[in-house]
Amino acid sequence: GAVVSQHPSWVxxxxxTSVKIECRSLDFQATTMFWYRQFPKQSxxxxxxxxxxxxxxxxxxxxxxxxxxNHASLTLSTLTVTSAHPEDSSxxxxxxxxxxxxxxxxxxxxxxxxxxxx
Amino acid sequence: GQNIDQPTxxxxxxxxxxxxxxxxxTSGFNGLFWYQQHAGEAPTFLSYNVLDGLEEKGRFSSFLxxxxxxxxxxxxxxxxxxxxxxxxxxxxxxxxxxxxFGAGTTVTVRA
Numbered sequence: 121g122a123v124v125s126q127h128p129s130w131v132x133x134x135x136x137t138s139v140k141i142e143c144r145s146l147d148f149q150a151t152t153m154f155w156y157r158q159f160p161k162q163s164x165x166x167x168x169x170x171x172x173x174x175x176x177x178x179x180x181x182x183x184x185x186x187x188x189x190n191h192a193s194l195t196l197s198t199l200t201v202t203s204a205h206p207e208d209s210s211x212x213x214x215x216x217x218x219x220x221x222x223x224x225x226x227x228x229x230x231x232x233x234x235x236x237x238x
Numbered sequence: 239g240q241n242i243d244q245p246t247x248x249x250x251x252x253x254x255x256x257x258x259x260x261x262x263x264t265s266g267f268n269g270l271f272w273y274q275q276h277a278g279e280a281p282t283f284l285s286y287n288v289l290d291g292l293e294e295k296g297r298f299s300s301f302l303x304x305x306x307x308x309x310x311x312x313x314x315x316x317x318x319x320x321x322x323x324x325x326x327x328x329x330x331x332x333x334x335x336x337x338x339f340g341a342g343t344t345v346t347v348r349a
Contacts, residue, residue: 163339230280232279
C-alpha cells in the first residue's frame with residue numbers, strides 16, 4: 121500500500137523556538153495532505169489541509185501564522201510550528217489520500233511526530 | 239457537521255469477539271472508515287464502508303447502515319496484539335472529503 125513518512129519522529133525544543141516537521145509520500149503523488157494533532161487519550165483533530173501549489177486551508181481555531189504549512193512538491197508537505205510553547209506539545213500526524221481524488225480515497229497516515237516543548 | 243459517537247473503552251478476553259459501535263450524523267455522507275491505532279503510533283487503515291452491509295476482512299468485519307447512521311467494527315478471535323484504540327471516521331462530501339474522527343474506543347484484550 122501507499123507509504124507516508126514523517127521526519128523527525130520526535131523532537132524536544134525550548135519554548136520560543138520553531139520546529140519543522142516534514143511529511144512525504146514515498147511511492148505516490150499527493151496533491152493534498154492533511155495535518156492532524158492528537159493530545160493524549162484524545163482523537164485526531166484536523167488542523168489544516170495542505171494543497172500543492174496553493175495556500176493551505178486551516179480549520180477553525182487553528183492559527184495559520186503559528187502553524188505554517190508549505191506544500192513544496194507533489195510528495196512533500198511541511199508543517200512549521202513557530203514560537204512553540206509547552207501547550208503545543210502534542211503528537212502531530214500527517215496523512216495523504218491514496219488516490220488522486222475520488223470518493224473512495226483512503227487516507228494513509230505518516231508515523232507521527234512527537235513534539236515536546238520545554 | 240458530524241457528531242461521531244463511540245464507546246470509550248471495552249475489555250474482552252483472548253479468543254473472544256468484540257463489537258465496537260459507532261453512530262454519526264452527517265449531511266452528504268461519503269463513507270465511513272475504521273482505523274486501528276496503537277499507543278504512540280499513527281492510525282492504520284482497517285476498513286471502508288460506503289454502501290449498506292457487511293464487509294469482511296479476515297478477523298475484522300465492518301457493517302454500515304446509512305439510514306440509521308450506524309456502523310460497527312467486529313473483531314473476532316481476539317489476540318493480545320489487538321489491544322489498541324479503534325477510531326471511527328466519517329467522510330462528508332460537503333467537507334471536501336476530509337475525515338472527521340470519533341474519540342476512539344480503547345480495546346483491552348486480557349489473557
